[in-house]
Amino acid sequence: MTTTVNEPAARQTAAAALPRLLPAAPEDLRAHLARYGPTPYRGQAGLLIGDLEASGLTGRGGAGFPVYRKLAIVAQARGRKVVVANGAESEPASRKDEVLLRAAPNLVLDGLQLAAEATGATEAHLYTHHGATPEILRALAERAAAGLDPVTVTITQAPPRFLAGQESALVNRLGGGPARPTFQPPRVTEHGLHGAPTLVQNVETLAHIALIARYGPRWFRAVGTSAEPGSMLTTVYQPDGKCRVIETEIGAPLNTLLTSAPQAQAWLVGGYHGTWLPLPQAAALTLDNGTLRKYGAAVGAGVLAALPSDRCGLAEAARVVRYLAAESAGQCGPCLNGLPRIAAALAELAGPRPRRPVRADVERWAGLVEGRGACHHPDGTVRFVRSALTVFAPELSRHEKGQCSSTNRTPFLPLPHTTLQNGIPTSEDDWT
Amino acid sequence: MAATKEAKEAKEAKATGETLVVNPIDCTGHGVCAELLPELIHVDEWGYPIVDPRPVPPELVREARRAVAACPALALKLMRR
Numbered sequence: 001m002t003t004t005v006n007e008p009a010a011r012q013t014a015a016a017a018l019p020r021l022l023p024a025a026p027e028d029l030r031a032h033l034a035r036y037g038p039t040p041y042r043g044q045a046g047l048l049i050g051d052l053e054a055s056g057l058t059g060r061g062g063a064g065f066p067v068y069r070k071l072a073i074v075a076q077a078r079g080r081k082v083v084v085a086n087g088a089e090s091e092p093a094s095r096k097d098e099v100l101l102r103a104a105p106n107l108v109l110d111g112l113q114l115a116a117e118a119t120g121a122t123e124a125h126l127y128t129h130h131g132a133t134p135e136i137l138r139a140l141a142e143r144a145a146a147g148l149d150p151v152t153v154t155i156t157q158a159p160p161r162f163l164a165g166q167e168s169a170l171v172n173r174l175g176g177g178p179a180r181p182t183f184q185p186p187r188v189t190e191h192g193l194h195g196a197p198t199l200v201q202n203v204e205t206l207a208h209i210a211l212i213a214r215y216g217p218r219w220f221r222a223v224g225t226s227a228e229p230g231s232m233l234t235t236v237y238q239p240d241g242k243c244r245v246i247e248t249e250i251g252a253p254l255n256t257l258l259t260s261a262p263q264a265q266a267w268l269v270g271g272y273h274g275t276w277l278p279l280p281q282a283a284a285l286t287l288d289n290g291t292l293r294k295y296g297a298a299v300g301a302g303v304l305a306a307l308p309s310d311r312c313g314l315a316e317a318a319r320v321v322r323y324l325a326a327e328s329a330g331q332c333g334p335c336l337n338g339l340p341r342i343a344a345a346l347a348e349l350a351g352p353r354p355r356r357p358v359r360a361d362v363e364r365w366a367g368l369v370e371g372r373g374a375c376h377h378p379d380g381t382v383r384f385v386r387s388a389l390t391v392f393a394p395e396l397s398r399h400e401k402g403q404c405s406s407t408n409r410t411p412f413l414p415l416p417h418t419t420l421q422n423g424i425p426t427s428e429d430d431w432t
Numbered sequence: 433m434a435a436t437k438e439a440k441e442a443k444e445a446k447a448t449g450e451t452l453v454v455n456p457i458d459c460t461g462h463g464v465c466a467e468l469l470p471e472l473i474h475v476d477e478w479g480y481p482i483v484d485p486r487p488v489p490p491e492l493v494r495e496a497r498r499a500v501a502a503c504p505a506l507a508l509k510l511m512r513r
Binding site for chain 1: 455456457458459460461476477478479480482
């Protein structure tokens with residue numbers, strides 16, 4: 001492959017090591033400039049988009065769409081254009097965007113300015129779960145003082161809802177409305193904020209753009225697989241409940257990130273729109289969509305969890321699905337009607353002696369909601385539900401006999417309300 | 433005259449490959465579409481339409497346009513894929 005950027009050999013070797021995105025300690029602008037130098041503006045749109053195409057970078061927000069294509073669509077449009085750094089991180093189990101924005105805000109802001117230059121956008125937004133944090137305000141102030149940012153960045157706080165980071169919901173929120181998805185087409189790249197073509201990229205994606213602009217596509221491809229190059233941030237939950245944000249090579253063996261049997265009974269890959277995988281079979285898999293796709297899974301936004309062996313997988317799944325049903329925007333009939341029914345059925349399956357038809361009801365409702373929403377909320381929920389019922393099928397048989405293998409009823413997977421009632425069992429865990 | 437118009441519409445659909453699409457946010461589950469076009473649309477157990485994702489066959493294009501025009505929520509569309 002050919003690249004258009006000079007890549008000094010020494011720097012290339014040094015930069016190929018991980019982590020690429022996360023410094024050991026948060027870096028202010030002075031430390032950022034000492035490490036990376038100034039924002040490498042190209043002065044011309046096409047060069048960066050060509051480099052992004054050659055790099056093979058895909059979106060790190062969950063959907064995994066090729067980054068250069070969205071940039072190219074917005075770049076080709078005429079008139080006023082908008083770029084948005086999406087750090088809504090509305091998945092309750094994900095922490096990686098928050099950690100990145102705290103540790104390396106200047107990398108994200110470099111990427112946002114470079115995306116604005118590459119697309120010809122004159123308006124830039126940063127949309128985050130925590131709003132204007134001291135780290136972000138400081139970075140923006142230091143950059144303004146240094147005259148680094150041609151485009152002013154407006155900060156908007158995302159509401160704490162699961163769908164708040166969905167592209168069309170984000171555009172609605174920035175436009176002053178509720179953070180609810182709209183029906184597409186038209187895509188936000190064609191008709192976004194106040195009608196302007198809008199580029200929405202996850203904050204981690206923008207940080208990768210800032211590095212590709214400096215070191216080039218060949219450097220980027222030095223880690224990862226040929227089909228899915230580069231590194232990615234993951235949020236990893238071990239069976240002991242500890243959570244860490246880890247930058248890893250795409251294609252890394254999952255068992256280098258997650259504890260396997262006997263301490264763990266199953267892995268959740270891709271978060272709450274993701275897929276349960278059984279152990280020990282999953283222990284041989286790698287963290288890339290090419291591999292995971294064969295098992296109905298995807299890397300998503302990099303949330304990985306190893307469910308400890310002392311918990312009830314069905315109770316965990318029921319808790320999450322109750323949350324997902326409550327997080328439906330309530331706009332589409334099938335999602336509005338189907339998700340609460342699926343959640344109630346799962347709660348019954350998580351309890352003792354569920355009625356016989358309930359399992360078949362879930363399957364029928366899953367089929368009725370799939371592919372019938374304006375956004376992918378029903379599809380992701382169904383993926384989570386179906387994989388839970390497959391992986392935890394032996395547990396379901398026990399529940400049918402009035403038994404449960406769990407010895408620990410403390411909720412494991414993080415949810416917004418369970419963090420408030422730390423350690424107190426939820427109703428699904430109540431067997432009396 | 434009607435036959436000519438029908439033939440023209442059929443030719444159009446064949447050429448454009450139009451399919452029926454529901455905007456699920458706008459849809460209120462009125463169900464008139466399924467009554468007018470049972471060949472391509474049926475309702476689920478909550479009253480919301482499930483449409484055949486394949487291109488509308490030429491002989492049903494006229495009925496499809498009627499169903500689109502009759503939707504009280506303007507949620508049913510004929511779109512080129």
